[in-house]
Amino acid sequence: MxxxxxxxxxxxxxxxxxxxxxxxxxxGEGERALYHALYPARHAVYSSDEFARSCGLPASPxxxxxxxxxxxxxxxxxxxxxxxxxxxxxxxxxxxxxxxxxxxxxxxxxxxxxxxxxxxxxxxxxxxxxxxxxxxxxxxxxxxxxxxxxxxxxxxxxxxxxxxAKVVSAADLVVPKGLTFEGYDFELAGEGHRWGDYAVGEVIDHVDGVTIEEAEHMMATRLWQNTSKVHFDTSSRPDGQRLIYGGHVISMARTLSFNGLANAQMVVAINGGAHVAPCFAGDTVRAWSEVLDKADTDVPSVGAVRLRLVAVKGDVGSLRGEDGKYSDGVLLDLDIWVLMPK
Amino acid sequence: MxxxxxxxxxxxxxxxxxxxxxxxxxxGEGERALYHALYPARHAVYSSDEFARSCGLPASPxxxxxxxxxxxxxxxxxxxxxxxxxxxxxxxxxxxxxxxxxxxxxxxxxxxxxxxxxxxxxxxxxxxxxxxxxxxxxxxxxxxxxxxxxxxxxxxxxxxxxxxAKVVSAADLVVPKGLTFEGYDFELAGEGHRWGDYAVGEVIDHVDGVTIEEAEHMMATRLWQNTSKVHFDTSSRPDGQRLIYGGHVISMARTLSFNGLANAQMVVAINGGAHVAPCFAGDTVRAWSEVLDKADTDVPSVGAVRLRLVAVKGDVGSLRGEDGKYSDGVLLDLDIWVLMPK
Amino acid sequence: MxxxxxxxxxxxxxxxxxxxxxxxxxxGEGERALYHALYPARHAVYSSDEFARSCGLPASPxxxxxxxxxxxxxxxxxxxxxxxxxxxxxxxxxxxxxxxxxxxxxxxxxxxxxxxxxxxxxxxxxxxxxxxxxxxxxxxxxxxxxxxxxxxxxxxxxxxxxxxAKVVSAADLVVPKGLTFEGYDFELAGEGHRWGDYAVGEVIDHVDGVTIEEAEHMMATRLWQNTSKVHFDTSSRPDGQRLIYGGHVISMARTLSFNGLANAQMVVAINGGAHVAPCFAGDTVRAWSEVLDKADTDVPSVGAVRLRLVAVKGDVGSLRGEDGKYSDGVLLDLDIWVLMPK
CATH class of the missing domain: 3.10.129.10 (Hotdog Thioesterase)
Structure with missing residues (x-):
């Protein structure tokens, strides 16, 4: 031993x-395909090498x-x-x-x-x-x-x-080398909303939900070589349940956010985040986003948007109750910066 | 919203x-591997780059x-x-x-x-x-x-x-550029039956069955970026069940058809098709085929066969009852043209 | 038919x-990624092309x-x-x-x-x-x-x-062409134990466990194009259970053995093996290893270790009872040679 x-x-x-x-x-290509199989991933920069090239990148990252x-x-x-x-x-x-x-x-x-x-x-x-x-x-x-x-x-x-820092300063965000949204094709990207269309305080309900399976969260978690026992072994917790890796919920919420944030192409910062409650197989995960801030970047065609990305299970009306505590059903409260075409 | x-x-x-x-x-390669993980896919042109090259293609499509x-x-x-x-x-x-x-x-x-x-x-x-x-x-x-x-x-x-058109005319079928079955290796392909061995009216029971899991049909359906809620969200239907994407049943039936149709290498036309009944996780899917027609193509070594490909759950004796309605348990009635070595 | x-x-x-x-x-790359998604695979030679190159191979096999x-x-x-x-x-x-x-x-x-x-x-x-x-x-x-x-x-x-032969002779083991562990990075590989640190008779409990899901073992088994009905079709056995492919248990045990045998990089021989008892979805698989023998190879930096790799479900204290029979819960008793840095 x-x-x-x-x-x-x-x-x-x-x-x-x-x-x-x-x-x-x-x-490599295998991880890319698996990411699309495990999450409803549709952001065009990652889906299409051609789209990525039209944005100045050598291929889809x-x-x-x-x-x-x-x-x-x-x-x-x-x-x-x-x-x-x-x-x-x-x-x-x-x-x-x-x-x-x-x-x-x-x-x-x-x-x-x-x-x-x-x-x-x-x-x-x-x-x-x-x-x-x-x-x-x-x-x-x-x-x-x-x-x-x-x-x-x-x-x-x-x-x-x-x-x-409570928040990564917009001045410290790194726009990937070569990235430009000048020739951005909104039709192929899936939505017409651009940086200027989002207002601070705006909340976007991403509508769709995914009911999570054991096989899926374990495959994802293994793919990242995360070895934490609680995700894989029913005997590792008193309740016999496998705890879903918090990152699985993050990726689920982010990919669900396509519906309403299809042009939030790249995540460039994680300002903070809380895994508010555990997630288990059988839970149906939904997501909403709130626009917290907006900023310019060094690249004229590329704007930054700061989002609160919330994952919930079931129907959850608000992030916190009157007592200031997270509402029942809130799984994740994540604070990120994303890049969007202006 | x-x-x-x-x-x-x-x-x-x-x-x-x-x-x-x-x-x-x-x-790319990831989608190829996942297709082989999600379905019992064995048709040699898609399994082996070497086999595909021996058939005149640059690699496995x-x-x-x-x-x-x-x-x-x-x-x-x-x-x-x-x-x-x-x-x-x-x-x-x-x-x-x-x-x-x-x-x-x-x-x-x-x-x-x-x-x-x-x-x-x-x-x-x-x-x-x-x-x-x-x-x-x-x-x-x-x-x-x-x-x-x-x-x-x-x-x-x-x-x-x-x-x-009720059926794609054989004259309109497109044989992939370069395709030839002249040096076709029947032993490596898995069966010895060639185009001439199939008779119109012949029925082939593909024998094998697969019991379907939620994780599998959801991974497949996400991989194709199909966003229909009913496939993923147990709250989207009154019965709390996730409806399996009809294309999952199509691919399951087609790959099960290897056993008896191993040389039906490529699908070149979909003449018609009906998703006769919904499929749910837990169902065990089987398949049979009926030879509906045969035709030559422009390439002497390549023949076309028109097949009715039927997917069922459980033991289903016939496609339709005496009343002309589909029998209970029939999931799919698909009409396709495939290419086979002469 | x-x-x-x-x-x-x-x-x-x-x-x-x-x-x-x-x-x-x-x-290709897809099978590699799926192997990492389906098993807790972490051996560095297969995880990193760079690590494989540092060991004299052209890339990760x-x-x-x-x-x-x-x-x-x-x-x-x-x-x-x-x-x-x-x-x-x-x-x-x-x-x-x-x-x-x-x-x-x-x-x-x-x-x-x-x-x-x-x-x-x-x-x-x-x-x-x-x-x-x-x-x-x-x-x-x-x-x-x-x-x-x-x-x-x-x-x-x-x-x-x-x-x-009861055992592959150490002299018959084939070290992959070019393989060297001279510049081996134990820190990146995950453990500091080298060939000289393992003693014949030593037993290593690999600690971690994985509860197996139907979707996972079926995906793995299909990926290897194994068509045995019992793995896929609940109607193929009287008990309605799908029997898990024995190779799934082998790979699960081998990848779990990373914890304690992280430097047992490559398997070079299977001396023998018994699938002692069937494994079903819901079983939590654990593994232990016993060092059976050690040998030199032609390459000075590369040593060979012969291991008994045992997979069990539940808590199993010993391989065999006093009657000489395998203990309840033993799933696999595999005898292999692996290569390890000296």
């Missing part, structure tokens, strides 16, 4: 520590969130195998598209630690970077999780709470 | 109207029906989102194989309209063409569906019923 | 007979066991359609990696026959070879199955029992 990975406990982390995550991964899942999945054995809660994301940026044939690997730095007052758990903050085979950063994000202590008697580390 | 697509209603169609369907799609599903899937948001019934197909022809790397898009023309006497629905006929990235038509077919009216009080359009 | 394949019965085999199995298959399944799947219609039991494997060797774009086909020779005393069944031994498009053997193995007689009155053939 000594040769297997039991995961890190809270006292195994130190601020400044670098975690080199295992198993680089080459992605791997879906931004698929790339995110690959980078994230590698961190699980080192960051969240003994996590009891996903607490948040911040400062997520997509710095380069990932193309078929690229090989991704992930490295995290421990940027914060805080033992909880119960002495049994603590919060670990990491900043993770995903690199391609040219050692270029393709994705970076901060994440914090609550992790069990191996030994409640172990001394608490010095508390370090990183100073993380 | 105004930004989402509610689909077209009967009064939104006019004869001569051109519908440019959204979201072009690049297909994407399965003809997979290409059909991609072209068809794009039409759903514009044609059948508010359809209450699929009424028929006619004049379907496969004009060019689709290869890995090709990008498909679809365009339909409204060719017929007839309001029903109840004033609540009408029949819409469209002719759909699938194009590749070189703007060549790869597939074309006519289809008619019954669509709801938005407003029962809306005036009925002039009735136009298109004159559609 | 005469045109369909009813499979061979015991009296259809003769020693020395060559069975040319149908339907060659080109494998298709997983050895995926290649095995493709070769094996082709034999089903000719060998095991009427088999009542899988009795064993021997002398399995992986002679060449399979790369994206390779086309595989299979040929078997009948090497043994023995009618059972009941007169209703007999044992058939075959040696199967998988070839690539250059007619090079990539995999070979012997297998024996119990097959029904068509006619109990048919005369028994002369009994021929082949002399099969």
């Amino acid at each position: 000594s040769k297997t990975n039991a995961g890190r406990f809270f006292e195994d982390y130190a601020v400044g520590q670098e975690l080199i995550h295992a198993v680089p991964r080459t992605v 791997l879906d931004d969130l698929a790339a995110f899942h690959v980078v994230f999945g590698k961190t699980v054995p080192d960051v969240s195998l003994n996590a009891v809660a996903n607490l948040g994301y911040a400062e997520g940026r997509f710095l380069q598209p990932v193309y078929a044939g690229d090989t991704l690997r992930s490295v995290s730095e421990v940027i914060g630690l805080k033992e909880n007052s119960n002495g049994k758990t603590g919060v670990v903050w990491v900043r993770t970077r995903g690199f391609n085979q040219r050692d270029e950063v393709v994705i970076e994000y901060a994440r914090w999780v609550m992790v069990r202590k191996r030994d409640a008697a172990a001394a608490a580390p010095e508390t370090v709470i990183p100073d993380l | 105004s930004k989402t697509n509610a689909g077209r209603f009967f009064e939104d169609y006019a004869v001569g109207q051109e519908l440019i369907h959204a979201v072009p799609r690049t297909v 994407l399965d003809d029906l997979a290409a059909f599903h991609v072209v068809f899937g794009k039409t759903v948001p514009d044609v059948s989102l508010n359809a209450v019934a699929n009424l028929g197909y006619a004049e379907g022809r496969f004009l060019q194989p689709v290869y890995a790397g090709d990008t498909l898009r679809s365009v339909s023309e409204v060719i017929g309209l007839k309001e029903n006497s109840n004033g609540k629905t009408g029949v819409v006929w469209v002719r759909t063409r699938g194009f590749n990235q070189r703007d060549e038509v790869v597939i074309e077919y006519a289809r008619w569906v019954m669509v709801r009216k938005r407003d029962a009080a809306a005036a009925a359009p002039e009735t136009v019923i298109p004159d559609l | 005469s045109k369909t394949n009813a499979g061979r019965f015991f009296e259809d085999y003769a020693v020395g007979q060559e069975l040319i199995h149908a339907v060659p298959r080109t494998v 298709l997983d050895d066991l995926a290649a095995f399944h493709v070769v094996f799947g082709k034999t089903v219609p000719d060998v095991s359609l009427n088999a009542v039991a899988n009795l064993g494997y021997a002398e399995g060797r992986f002679l060449q990696p399979v790369y994206a774009g390779d086309t595989l086909r299979s040929v078997s020779e009948v090497i043994g026959l023995k009618e059972n005393s009941n007169g209703k069944t007999g044992v058939v031994w075959v040696r199967t070879r998988g070839f690539n498009q250059r007619d090079e053997v990539v995999i070979e193995y012997a297998r024996w199955v119990m097959v029904r007689k068509r006619d109990a009155a048919a005369a028994a053939p002369e009994t021929v029992i082949p002399d099969l």
Whole structure:
């Protein structure tokens, strides 16, 4: 048993520590097809190489969130195998598209630690970077999780709470090299609404719903090499249910958002996010979006829109109740920047 | 909500109207592998690049029906989102194989309209063409569906019923450029029966059965970017069941037909077809074929066979009862032309 | 019905007979992605083209066991359609990696026959070879199955029992051309244990478990074009259950073994194996390994380890009870050679 990975406990982390995550991964046409089989993915830049080329890219990139899942999945054995809660994301940026044939690997730095007052758990903050085979950063994000202590008697580390931005500044968004929406074909993209048609405060109900199956969420989660037991093994939770990987809900919500946001082509930042409630097979997931902000980018034809993307199960009228708590049925509250044609 | 697509209603169609369907799609090795994972596909031209080359093709094309599903899937948001019934197909022809790397898009023309006497629905006929990235038509077919009216009080359009051929004439079948069965290896293809061994009227029971799972039909249907709610959302039908995309049954029947029709390598025409009864997860699908006709083609080694391909669930003895109605358990009655070595 | 394949019965085999199995298959990026979606596959040589290149290979090969399944799947219609039991494997060797774009086909020779005393069944031994498009053997193995007689009155053939090695000799293992572990990156591979760290007799519990779904095992089994009815059709067994293809359990156990055997990069031999008990959807599969032997190879940086790989469902304490019989819950007892960095 000594040769297997039991995961890190809270006292195994130190601020400044670098975690080199295992198993680089080459992605390609297979991952692209599977992403379209597992999610109702229709954004044209990822669906058509020809459309991507008409937008100045060499070909369709791997879906931004698929790339995110690959980078994230590698961190699980080192960051969240003994996590009891996903607490948040911040400062997520997509710095380069990932193309078929690229090989991704992930490295995290421990940027914060805080033992909880119960002495049994603590919060670990990491900043993770995903690199391609040219050692270029393709994705970076901060994440914090609550992790069990191996030994409640172990001394608490010095508390370090990183100073993380609430929102990625529009000035820090990276428009993929070459991207232009000048010759953008709205008819082929599926909707006529452009950047100027969205107003801050506007809410878009994406209408469609998907009832989730065990086989699907497990295939997706394995594809990203996420090894967290709770997603695969009915004996790992007292209730005998497999917890669906939060990223599966993110991708489901994002792809459902095509209906009303077909031109929100690329995700360029994750400002923050909460996995509000667990999702299980049999749940029917729906999504809505709220426009939180708008900004220009360096490229005249490309605008940025900040969205709150909400996933729910069943019929949920509002994000929060009068008490300020999330309404029953809310699964995900994600804050992202996307790029849209002006 | 105004930004989402509610689909077209009967009064939104006019004869001569051109519908440019959204979201072009690049297909490749991933779709090929998924087709083999989702269906018991074994026809050698699609399984082996080497076999395809020995038949004069540059490589294995994407399965003809997979290409059909991609072209068809794009039409759903514009044609059948508010359809209450699929009424028929006619004049379907496969004009060019689709290869890995090709990008498909679809365009339909409204060719017929007839309001029903109840004033609540009408029949819409469209002719759909699938194009590749070189703007060549790869597939074309006519289809008619019954669509709801938005407003029962809306005036009925002039009735136009298109004159559609009952069967694609053998002279109009297109043999893929370069195709030859001169050096055909019957042993590798799996069966020794050639064109001359099939007699008009002969019935072939394909023996094997597949019990269908929710995850599989949803993955297939998403892969073709078919967005019809009834396939994915248990809340979209009163009975809480997800209706299986009719094309899933078509592909299941066609791939099951390998056993007895292993040399029916390529589908070149869809003469007609009826989705006789709905199919649900848990159903065990079987298939049989009846030889309806035979014809020569321009290529001496390549013969054409017209087949009735029937999919059933459970044990079904005959296509129709004495009353002329389809027997219980019949799911699909499809009329196709296939190419076979002489 | 005469045109369909009813499979061979015991009296259809003769020693020395060559069975040319149908339907060659080109494998590629899609099969690679699906293997990662269907199994928790993480061995770095197959996950990353860059890692594979750092080990002297031109790119990531298709997983050895995926290649095995493709070769094996082709034999089903000719060998095991009427088999009542899988009795064993021997002398399995992986002679060449399979790369994206390779086309595989299979040929078997009948090497043994023995009618059972009941007169209703007999044992058939075959040696199967998988070839690539250059007619090079990539995999070979012997297998024996119990097959029904068509006619109990048919005369028994002369009994021929082949002399099969209990274990592939270490001297006969083939290290893939160019393979070197000199610059091996243990951090990226996921574990620090090398060949010298494993002791004969050591047992490694691989900890993780996967609860299996119908859709997953059927997709995997179809992907290898295995047509055995019992895997797909709930009406093919009296209990209405679909029997999971034994190879699905093999791949599940092998990929679960990453945790503790992350550096057991390549499987080079199957010495023997028993599918001890049937596996069904809903079972949670776990695995453990026992180190049976160790050996050098021709390549100084590459060591060979012989492993017993055991798959179980539920909590199983030991391989066999005091009576020498396999313990309840044991699914698979496989004996393999793997390559590991020294």
